[in-house]
Amino acid sequence: MSITKDTVKKISKLSRIASNEKFEENMIKDLNSILKFVEQLNEVNIDNVEPLASTVNQELIKREDEVKVVNKKKDILINSPSENEDFYVVPKVIE
Amino acid sequence: MSEIYQLSLFELVNKIKSKEISCEEATKSYVERSSKSKKLNCYVEETFDIALKKAKDLDQSFNPDKKLFGAPIAVKDLFCTNGVQTTASSKMLKGFKPQYESTVTEKLWNEGANLLGKLNCDEYAMGSSNETSYFGNVINPYRNDEELVPGGSSGGCSSSVAANLTSATVGTDTGGSIRQPASFTGIVGLKPTYGRCSRWGIVAFASSLDQAGPMTKDVKDSALMMEVISGHDEKDSTSAKKNVEPFSSKLTKDIKGLKIGIPKEYKVDGMPKEILDLWDKGIEISKSLGCEIKEISLPHTKYALPAYYIIAPAEASSNLARYDGVKYGFRAEGKDLIEMYENTRAQGFGDEVKRRILIGTYVLSSGYYDAYYLKALKVRRLIKNDFDEAFKEVDTILTPTTPSSAFAIGKNDDDPISMYLNDVFTVPVNLAGLPAISFPAGYDQKNLPLGLQLIGKSFDEQTILNNAYAIEQNINFKPNYKDWWI
Numbered sequence: 001m002s003i004t005k006d007t008v009k010k011i012s013k014l015s016r017i018a019s020n021e022k023f024e025e026n027m028i029k030d031l032n033s034i035l036k037f038v039e040q041l042n043e044v045n046i047d048n049v050e051p052l053a054s055t056v057n058q059e060l061i062k063r064e065d066e067v068k069v070v071n072k073k074k075d076i077l078i079n080s081p082s083e084n085e086d087f088y089v090v091p092k093v094i095e
Numbered sequence: 096m097s098e099i100y101q102l103s104l105f106e107l108v109n110k111i112k113s114k115e116i117s118c119e120e121a122t123k124s125y126v127e128r129s130s131k132s133k134k135l136n137c138y139v140e141e142t143f144d145i146a147l148k149k150a151k152d153l154d155q156s157f158n159p160d161k162k163l164f165g166a167p168i169a170v171k172d173l174f175c176t177n178g179v180q181t182t183a184s185s186k187m188l189k190g191f192k193p194q195y196e197s198t199v200t201e202k203l204w205n206e207g208a209n210l211l212g213k214l215n216c217d218e219y220a221m222g223s224s225n226e227t228s229y230f231g232n233v234i235n236p237y238r239n240d241e242e243l244v245p246g247g248s249s250g251g252c253s254s255s256v257a258a259n260l261t262s263a264t265v266g267t268d269t270g271g272s273i274r275q276p277a278s279f280t281g282i283v284g285l286k287p288t289y290g291r292c293s294r295w296g297i298v299a300f301a302s303s304l305d306q307a308g309p310m311t312k313d314v315k316d317s318a319l320m321m322e323v324i325s326g327h328d329e330k331d332s333t334s335a336k337k338n339v340e341p342f343s344s345k346l347t348k349d350i351k352g353l354k355i356g357i358p359k360e361y362k363v364d365g366m367p368k369e370i371l372d373l374w375d376k377g378i379e380i381s382k383s384l385g386c387e388i389k390e391i392s393l394p395h396t397k398y399a400l401p402a403y404y405i406i407a408p409a410e411a412s413s414n415l416a417r418y419d420g421v422k423y424g425f426r427a428e429g430k431d432l433i434e435m436y437e438n439t440r441a442q443g444f445g446d447e448v449k450r451r452i453l454i455g456t457y458v459l460s461s462g463y464y465d466a467y468y469l470k471a472l473k474v475r476r477l478i479k480n481d482f483d484e485a486f487k488e489v490d491t492i493l494t495p496t497t498p499s500s501a502f503a504i505g506k507n508d509d510d511p512i513s514m515y516l517n518d519v520f521t522v523p524v525n526l527a528g529l530p531a532i533s534f535p536a537g538y539d540q541k542n543l544p545l546g547l548q549l550i551g552k553s554f555d556e557q558t559i560l561n562n563a564y565a566i567e568q569n570i571n572f573k574p575n576y577k578d579w580w581i
Contacts, residue, residue, distance in 0.1 A: 015456045017440045017444070026446075034512065037400075038401040038402075052472055058335060061332065080423065081420060090432050090435065091431050091432050
């Protein structure tokens with residue numbers, strides 16, 4: 001399998017990263033070299049092997065379902081790139 | 096001993112506790128040295144004035160019961176620090192001031208440590224040379240004809256500990272980001288067992304692999320820091336319910352009878368002879384200390400790096416989806432919401448981060464998930480099984496930390512794979528979730544430090560600390576750089 005310009009366009013779109021001609025050219029080369037490298041895994045026999053997504057060896061820990069009143073709106077909005085003090089402001093999404 | 100900043104963390108804290116040195120004197124010593132060392136580019140954010148003020152307060156509220164009382168400590172800029180800019184060395188987070196503190200750094204301050212500032216790293220911890228940082232690369236205090244990288248991603252951490260700009264630090268390690276830079280700069284770096292330290296408040300890269308750990312001047316300091324930063328945290332669902340052990344008081348150099356495994360698959364083609372020699376030196380010292388050396392096999396070692404470069408980008412592509420220009424950090428304009436997202440992410444992320452997001456998106460995308468991501472997870476299981484088998488026969492595993500010493504800035508720029516190969520000996524440990532420590536073991540012919548790595552059983556940091564401590568006492572490594580940057 002190899003990555004073409006159309007693939008780069010598609011995955012850039014899926015990743016929400018604006019792309020252009022030069023970016024696509026560079027990425028085709030790098031991504032194919034990475035794919036070629038990871039395709040070594042095709043040599044490995046993985047029949048009857050269970051996937052391992054996490055090494056955590058404990059049941060998820062439960063906690064009491066208590067209501068905690070937290071009002072951090074002001075703190076949270078301090079870092080907003082928009083200037084409004086009460087809301088996040090984004091470009092208009094409805095006409 | 097002529098300067099305060101030359102003391103180990105352990106010595107420094109003891110001298111503060113016995114009132115031989117005040118917190119203010121300790122902080123001043125590190126602040127002055129750090130201020131003279133800007134050329135190394137270790138700091139992204141300096142909080143020197145706050146630190147000096149806090150040192151005075153600490154002297155007023157003298158408390159010798161605290162484990163790190165008065166220790167000036169800068170931390171990797173991946174830990175959220177309340178009210179202090181936290182960027183992950185990315186343009187994307189420039190100006191971001193968390194309104195809360197990460198669990199690991201909170202534990203440092205609760206034990207009386209004093210924040211000096213935030214340390215440079217590869218952008219979002221993605222890199223092995225600190226060259227992907229938005230704030231420029233960090234310089235290694237060791238050099239030959241040219242300036243060298245400090246390793247990465249915790250490059251600001253490694254360089255600042257080696258150059259005595261901080262008494263100790265905490266870094267993070269997803270595929271080697273604590274151990275490889277530790278090896279490149281002649282310091283000690285420990286990646287704890289996955290789940291030993293809380294990930295809460297750490298900028299996430301690959302959540303099933305990320306782990307915070309200490310980077311210190313010696314093994315005893317590492318044990319002391321581990322004692323402080325370990326422990327269960329209900330805010331991190333993957334954090335383990337394990338007791339915090341008194342690692343430093345249990346530290347012993349009596350390792351007689353310890354069984355040490357030497358994995359034959361780590362003798363990779365083209366490995367420099369001096370690294371093989373160093374490895375042999377570690378083996379000989381261990382033998383002389385009464386350890387039993389056993390050759391072992393970790394047959395899937397070769398596949399760890401390719402599996403990692405599927406799993407880590409896959410997790411990163413998901414974790415980094417949160418940077419959309421809406422809630423915090425950088426925002427670029429766009430004619431509509433989607434274009435704003437796309438422009439923000441195109442301008443806010445650097446190339447290496449984009450590469451990994453794209454690869455991650457690709458391997459998770461419809462039609463490729465089974466062929467790449469699922470396969471990598473299965474190989475991850477085989478890698479973990481290799482270690483499980485090996486640890487039925489041995490207590491620790493000894494390997495080199497890196498396949499080379501520190502390289503020149505720009506040397507591995509052209510090809511991402513040649514950069515990735517730096518982590519060939521460190522990555523398997525993250526996939527298996529095990530603890531591992533890198534400690535300085537000597538110099539190569541270029542007079543650059545080289546490290547050895549000890550891998551331990553799950554949650555058995557004590558044994559690798561003891562093993563490293565015993566070898567360290569025998570090797571008696573001394574930093575040999577000159578202060579050329581001052």
